[in-house]
Amino acid sequence: MGVERRRGPAGAAVAVALAAAMTAGLAACSGTGGDTAPRPPAATSPTDRGPSPFTGLPATPAPVIAVKIDNVRPARPHTGLGAADLVYVEQVEAGQTRLLAVYSSKLPPAVGPVRSARESDLELLRQFGRPALAYSGEQAALRPLIDAAPLFPLTPSDAPGAFFRGEDRPAPHNLYARPARALDAAPDASTAKDIGFRFGAPPEGGTPVNAHTVRYPSARFTFTWSDAGDRWLVSMDGEPARTTDGGRTTARTVVVQDVDVRPSRFRDRGGSVTPYTDTVGSGTATVLRDGRSHEARWSRPSADAGTTFTTPSGDPLTFATGQVWIVLKAR
Template structure:
């Protein structure tokens, strides 16, 4: 079956303006002043950097997309490269009992690694109610993805650290049947559409789903719409998981790879903008002083309300995946006719991505061959591509977006 869909933005091969293309016809701005990760946000607005979020209009066109996506060709990862110098982590023996397998970092409290990771849904819309979020600076991994209307939402994976507050917590989507399976995590959410909820609870993660009535959730009492007032104390969520008899160390069937040494090759990538249609403009700016990317959204620094610090990441992954409308689930009826359906983000098999680390960009293929596998990355020859040690932020992008990413070398 073929359907017609309006598309404004396509696969990552045409998505990124590479180094030469980026510098032609693109008006560059001076780099904003970075907020160091250990410095509280200044109290005055005048000290804030100003970035004007702009969008380039793209004509809307009608195209035909097959209802069943064409699978990517299979790549078999056969490592042939010489090991990199410095610290290199690639399997359970390398991580031991004190190193976080999701970040490669030695953790301050190794006993935290004996608990199950939490995948918590965090709101990003509308900005006046959702931002600044609480707790994201202490997440090991964050996935930003579109919902059914191109607004974005986060699934944040918490494992090694225990922030005092996480939120606002919102409802789950179909992608949340996959992410907890990948990281052997429990899912914490405010709820979900009844059919989506049925699919989540009927899957292999069903026994480790936490909803708003569980221990650890609470309402803030803030003067805002009720649906934006749910927060979570993760210590309480881990208690709830224990009550479900589901709290245990994660069991991984694949391992993330990390290396401290700079990777060979790559092109400079000092400033990266990611446009989620016309909803939000995300910007990452590399700071050579600490080797991290700093995040902005719609011209404002992304701040963790728990500590006033700007969100940073050691790795930013621009990951393209097939997004299909699931017409078996109707989210909204209008005059007896369905007008809104959920998006199934197909984060299985393999696809294209760009890894940003150490101020450079590296084209990679992401792999997830089995349901219990987490994301791993290989180059064009099938060699594993390691992440830098530290947290990672995934910008999950629809395959039908056209040029949503701009990468500038300086």
């Protein structure tokens, strides 16, 4: 379930209970969905609820927090992923991937495992205004760029009460963030706003598809359509993806966005070059919704602008309401 922001002893009690629940969940990941309850309205009037610009579902206007999530095999299953409004897939060193999950309309008790930020995240997140970014750390040379970016950086050093180590797996794959507590450390984080997505009835045409696979140098994702669930089932590296707190990982809309991926000036500790994923510009995309594949064009004219998706004829390409996955793939 979603949670309100908590402080003091109550928050500590929640953390203890959560750690136990996570350990049990990792031992037996089952369930029928990854959703949590929406955020309570707090001081906002219920009449302010309207369609979320991220999912198209009813939501109370709320701040945005993104969490950088580990995605190597030892980091799975994930926690809190089903509550995200948006999930971005990004290429990192050695051809592996990490996830950037964006939350606003729902806040799970915990998200993770949390890992370090990359330079590409700074450009990607500018379309959200000034969001919070929860992550585990960064290279020393990258920190000045993060400090200069329009976001609120939140690491265990910046907000120690917002992170904890789980006992379910060894470090570094056991760091989790409490998003509600993290937002307490970023009270001025931007509220969810229009980033270019449109929701509505399916576009005309499209090609029926049962499954679609996206390959990276050292990782792959497969999205398989489920008529019964009316959503795409996510598999990672040939195995069904699950969460510790919600069962099978799913998506209502999947966007495979063709982007430029080039070497950056940064390297990891092993000497591998960090890729830079450029999300400003334009190009082609494949949009999966309702068991069909649609050709699309994407456009983001500047870092401060949102990303629009259109049909080949230039009409807005509407997404299905619910969680959206944006898979950033080298063209």
